[in-house]
Amino acid sequence: MKNIFDEMNAPGGAVRPHYSRFQEWLAQTPPAHIAAKRAEADSAFHRYGITFAVYGEDAGRERLIPFDIVPRIIPADEWKKLEAGLAQRVNALNAFLHDIYSSQRIVKDGLIPAEQVFCNAQYRPEMQGIDVRNSIYAHIAGVDIVRAALPDGQAEYYVLEDNLRVPSGVSYMLEDRRMMMRLFPELFSRYSVAPVEHYPDLLLDTLRQVAPAGVDDPAVVVLTPGAYNSAYFEHAFLAQQMGVELVEGKDLFVHDETLFMRTTQGPRRVDVIYRRIDDDFLDPLTFRRDSALGVAGLMSVYRSGRVTLANAIGTGVADDKSIYPYVPDMIRFYLSEEPLLLNVPTYQCRKKDELSYVLANMEKLVVKETHGAGGYGMLVGPASTQKEVDDFRVRVKAAPDKYIAQPTLALSACPTFVEAGIAPRHIDLRPFVLSGKEVRMAPGGLTRVALKEGSLVVNSSQGGGTKDTWVLEK
Amino acid sequence: MRLEIRHETIYRYSSPASYSIQYVRQTPRTEGGQRTLSWYIDTPGRRWRQTDAYGNSVLVLSLTEPHSEIRVVAQGEVETPDERGMVFPHDSAVPPLAFALPTPLTQADDAIHKLAAEAISGSGADAGLQVSLEVLMNLVSKRMAYILGTTDVHATAAEALAQESGVCQDLAHVFLAACRARGVPARYISGYLLDDASHVASSHAWAEAWIATANRGAGGWMGFDVTQNRLAGPELCRLAVGRDYLDASPIRGMRLGGAEEEMKVNVTVERSHIGL
Numbered sequence: 061m062k063n064i065f066d067e068m069n070a071p072g073g074a075v076r077p078h079y080s081r082f083q084e085w086l087a088q089t090p091p092a093h094i095a096a097k098r099a100e101a102d103s104a105f106h107r108y109g110i111t112f113a114v115y116g117e118d119a120g121r122e123r124l125i126p127f128d129i130v131p132r133i134i135p136a137d138e139w140k141k142l143e144a145g146l147a148q149r150v151n152a153l154n155a156f157l158h159d160i161y162s163s164q165r166i167v168k169d170g171l172i173p174a175e176q177v178f179c180n181a182q183y184r185p186e187m188q189g190i191d192v193r194n195s196i197y198a199h200i201a202g203v204d205i206v207r208a209a210l211p212d213g214q215a216e217y218y219v220l221e222d223n224l225r226v227p228s229g230v231s232y233m234l235e236d237r238r239m240m241m242r243l244f245p246e247l248f249s250r251y252s253v254a255p256v257e258h259y260p261d262l263l264l265d266t267l268r269q270v271a272p273a274g275v276d277d278p279a280v281v282v283l284t285p286g287a288y289n290s291a292y293f294e295h296a297f298l299a300q301q302m303g304v305e306l307v308e309g310k311d312l313f314v315h316d317e318t319l320f321m322r323t324t325q326g327p328r329r330v331d332v333i334y335r336r337i338d339d340d341f342l343d344p345l346t347f348r349r350d351s352a353l354g355v356a357g358l359m360s361v362y363r364s365g366r367v368t369l370a371n372a373i374g375t376g377v378a379d380d381k382s383i384y385p386y387v388p389d390m391i392r393f394y395l396s397e398e399p400l401l402l403n404v405p406t407y408q409c410r411k412k413d414e415l416s417y418v419l420a421n422m423e424k425l426v427v428k429e430t431h432g433a434g435g436y437g438m439l440v441g442p443a444s445t446q447k448e449v450d451d452f453r454v455r456v457k458a459a460p461d462k463y464i465a466q467p468t469l470a471l472s473a474c475p476t477f478v479e480a481g482i483a484p485r486h487i488d489l490r491p492f493v494l495s496g497k498e499v500r501m502a503p504g505g506l507t508r509v510a511l512k513e514g515s516l517v518v519n520s521s522q523g524g525g526t527k528d529t530w531v532l533e534k
Numbered sequence: 535m536r537l538e539i540r541h542e543t544i545y546r547y548s549s550p551a552s553y554s555i556q557y558v559r560q561t562p563r564t565e566g567g568q569r570t571l572s573w574y575i576d577t578p579g580r581r582w583r584q585t586d587a588y589g590n591s592v593l594v595l596s597l598t599e600p601h602s603e604i605r606v607v608a609q610g611e612v613e614t615p616d617e618r619g620m621v622f623p624h625d626s627a628v629p630p631l632a633f634a635l636p637t638p639l640t641q642a643d644d645a646i647h648k649l650a651a652e653a654i655s656g657s658g659a660d661a662g663l664q665v666s667l668e669v670l671m672n673l674v675s676k677r678m679a680y681i682l683g684t685t686d687v688h689a690t691a692a693e694a695l696a697q698e699s700g701v702c703q704d705l706a707h708v709f710l711a712a713c714r715a716r717g718v719p720a721r722y723i724s725g726y727l728l729d730d731a732s733h734v735a736s737s738h739a740w741a742e743a744w745i746a747t748a749n750r751g752a753g754g755w756m757g758f759d760v761t762q763n764r765l766a767g768p769e770l771c772r773l774a775v776g777r778d779y780l781d782a783s784p785i786r787g788m789r790l791g792g793a794e795e796e797m798k799v800n801v802t803v804e805r806s807h808i809g810l
Contacts, residue, residue, distance in 0.1 A: 164629065178631040185777070188587040188627035314555055315596040316580040345557055345786055349688075356788035357555040360594045363584050 065207060065215035065472040066484050067132060078135045078532060081250045094129070097243045098477065101127050104239065126525030127236060128476045129243065132487060132507040139254075139503060139531040142205070142217060145400035146491055147499040148391060150201045153222055153378045154495055155394035157197035161187045161374065171393055172386050180383070181431060182376030184339060186346055190363050193270045194497065197372040200263070200334075201493040202227025202505075205401075208469035215472055218402045220488065221384065224375040226336050229526075230492045231294035233506040234259060234301075236528040252533040254503035259492065260301035262500055263334075267302075269496030270368050271331045278331035280304045281321060283312070285337050285353045295336050309337075314357035319367045332368045339373050381464050382408065382430040405467060409460040418456065418465040422449050425465040427456060442468050443514065474527065476509055486510045489529065504529035535616060535768040536571070538806040539726055540609040541737070543785055544798045550600035551792030554579070559724065559774040560608040560784050561591035566622040567615030568772055576607040588721075588781060589626035590774040602792075606785065611806055618767035621745060621754035626775075630744045630753060633719035639778045640707055642715035643692040649673055650712035661747050663718065667758060668765075674708050675763035687779065702739045703779050705760040709741045710778065719744035723757065724782040726771040728803040737784060737801050740766060742775070771803070 068079040075083045086094075105127060134142075159165050160177055167174045177183055202223040207215045237256050241248055264280065271278030284295035286308050299306035311322055312330065320327040335342065341351040346359040361367045377383065385406045388399045407414040407425070418425060422441050429437035439452040456463045473484035491505030507527040541560060558577065562570050579597035586592050597604070624630055636642060642650065653670035654663070679699040687703070691711035694704035706722055713720035720743040727738035740759040748754035757766025776782035789795075 162627075174629065174631050175634075178629050179635045181635065183632065185628040185632045186587050189585070190587075313553060313598075315598050317582040317594070345555070345788060349780065357557075357594060357596065360557070360582070360584060360592070363586070364582070 063209045063211070063213070064470050064484070065209040065213075067207075067472055067474040067487070068130075069475070069484075071213060078133050082131070082133065082247070085244075085247055085250060094477075098129055101129065101239050101243060104242075105235070125232065126511060127239060128509055128525050128527045129240070130475050130477065130482070131240065131247075131528045131530045132474050132489070133251075133530045133532065134504060136532050136534055141400065142491070143501065143503075145217075146203055146493050146501065148395065148397060148400050149203065149219065149222070149387065150198065150493045150495055150499055152387065152391040152394050153201070153224060154196055154198055156390045157224075157372070157375060157378050158192070158195040159394070160377065161190070161192075161197075166390070166393055169393075171389050172383070176382060176386075177377060180377050180380055182374070182380050184374030184377070186359065187372070187374040191365055192372050193272065193365070193368055196270055196495045198224040198375045198378070199266055199270060199370040199372075199495050200227060201495070202229065202490045203493060205489045205491065206469060207472040207489075209472065216402060218404045218469065219387075220404060221381065222379040222387070223490075224371060224379040226338065226371065227490070227492065228291040228294055228336075229490055229506045229508075230259060231297045232526045233492070233502070233504070233529065234297075236506075236526055240528040251530065254531040254533050256502040256504060256529075259502040260298060262494055262502065263298065264302040264304070266494040266496035266500070267332045267334055267368075267370055270370065272366050272368055275331045279321075279329060280332040280334065281307045281312075281330050283307055283309070283333050283335040283337055285341070289336070291336065298334070304334075309352070309354045312355045312358075314355060314361055317361060317364055317366060319355070319358065319361045330367065332370065334370050339376065342369075342373065380430055381406075381428055382410070382461075384464070404469065407465040409456055409463040409465065415456075415460050418463075419453055422453055422456075422465075424468060426468050427452060427463055427465045430462055430464055440468065471510075474507075474509065476511070476525075476527070478511065478513075483513070485513070486515065487527065503531035535614050535728075536806040537612050537614060537726070537728055537771055538610075538802075538804045539612060539771060540607070540800075540802045541726070541784070542798075542800040543604075543606045545604040546796045546798075547602050547789070547792035548794035548796075549792060550602045551597075551789040552600055553790040554595075554597045554601065554604060554787060554792075555789075556595050556604065556606070556785055556787035558593040558595065558606055558608075558785050559590050559782060560606070561593065561773070562610075562612045562725075563590070563772045563774070565589075565625045566620060566772070567617075569613040571611040571613060573608070573610035573612075575609075576605075578604060587626065587628050588775050590776070590782065600791075612771050614768045614771055616768050619756065619765035621748045621756050622742075623749060623752065623754055624744075625755075630719040630755075633721045633744065633777060634714055634717055635777075636711060636714045637778045637780075638690070639688070639780065640691050640711040640714060642711045643695075645695050646692060646708065646711045647715050649677070649695070649708075650715040653712065654716040654718065663743075663745055663747065664756065667713070667718075667743050667745075667756070670712055671709060671758045671760050671763060674705055674712070674760050678705055678708065680705070680761055687783075702761040706739045706741045707778060709758060709760045713741070713743050721755070721775050722778045722782050723766075723772055723775050724779070724784055725773040726801060726803050727759075727762075728769045728771075728805065736803075737799065738770065739779070739782075740770065742766075 204220040282299040319330045340348045342354040343358040344351045391399045409415045425441045427439040471486040474487045476485040493501045507529040508524045579595040581595040654666040681699040685700045691707035694700040710720045742755040746753045774782040
């Protein structure tokens, strides 16, 4: 493979400074000890039930998400830059959502074509005129970041996508840290690693900050589609960590312009819902009428400003891949700042000249469905057969509006335990950015690793694993 | 024209329901020269009123005591504009473009695409759009027979066109699907119809399409009563607008328990005579 940036090893074999103490530890620790600890991690994760239901070919199967013990280490100054860039980006995305669901300035000023916003399936007209507390729509954002090699041997961070609907994975971030500290406490005496354990406190504090006006001691709940959802473990985990109720739609009802939860002591008012259900299923009287997961009438209480939904409805219009190319412009437009984080150059197939480029160069590109998520409906050109490329070309030609394409980035790699020992595998990073009265995040995030050699797809649903992510304090 | 309207909806349950919530969209709209002289809605339960994203006045009611019946009566007097084929300026925070996107009920299949192409050439932004839309209305109303009971309330436009029959709601959906298939923003209107000739009054549904060139380029909505095959006129009272039936239906709700449901609707619309 071409020029790949290795997070731990510099070209020529020298270990990068922030990994040197880890390397020393690795050299001093007997392989049998590490093997035993890895087995311990596997059995512990099985016992906790941290598994992931798989969609697609292996549908119906539950799989353990592999955990790798080599941490992904980020030096303090690098994280500082990332953190500032993330806060800036999420601020601009929230400003964009507020704008399109109120005065629509960015469209009127011609920065984004009106059709791109209002003919987008993720735009929710029902949100017009709803006064969202603090004008925050994406309270929890999971921004996917990759690092790609530059021709000069250095590497640069890029934002791959902004997940503003119901981003998941934060429970793995927390469990991975807990596991590392349990397995290798000695490592944490060699490094000063910024803690992430307080994420549930930050999350609860954020949710309370955006409670409806006039509510002093808001009741917060986590709304789950139920035990059959692939992320149910995380829903239960976060509710338990925050010390709030985990509810399903059938536990809630609307009466007298108020949302209530059924409890053994009678109805109790609910003020804030951390919802882990997609927009379409939230209220059968407003969205999909066949939804049995939501709460009939919820939208009317929301419109009255008497309940907060986190995230708000309709955030998908801002993380849609067809809107992604405009995020740097949003930052300039709303914040009058230059973007601190880079966007991946993106070809919009709805534009004629860009479409012909994509069709002619598909073997080199990553082609994605604009509404796709989770690594489904995408083509990684260089890793595909000629037939796969040809089939995809037909799909793109038939509906160019539905696709964008990007150059194949040489994702950075991090040493990872595989069958044959330790080998570099591609990684990404999903920090979880919280927006309430201010923007906050736990240092780092979830590092996902593509375990198949050469694979660039890190999604857990596509055979990816996870690593503990260390942001160094100094 | 002054219309006196009474609209009664009764749900009866074979065993008591323990909970109900209903969205009632039965308050006449106030733009486009339509004026409400008096209006009152009688309902059981707790109720609150709000304006939705489309500018419809929605009365929400909830009941938490066991009940075997819900009776909603809306009545009052409305003055409709005398002109036929009026063009309204845009009137809500949802931009006209958002009405160009098909909904699940208004997805175009091959037959709808064909119908749309027959009537509307080009993209729909041209000056001849109004004429094209009248052709479309004529095609839909000729192709589809108005027959009660051949479709259920959740039939899609494609299903209704395939069986070449339906009620006013289905004809409106086919018209909307065809407009949207050509990129023309179009919306669903629910309301009342006074049929002077037959003296039949009813709940009714029709469509409005966005004429971008109207009002010296500012654009405007024009009403197409597909069932009657004529432009909207004074015999129509507008209640609610939306992307399709589901956004604008006069009543939509959910209950717990209640077993079998029976629904009865009585609408009377009469010309009111000043001085009587």
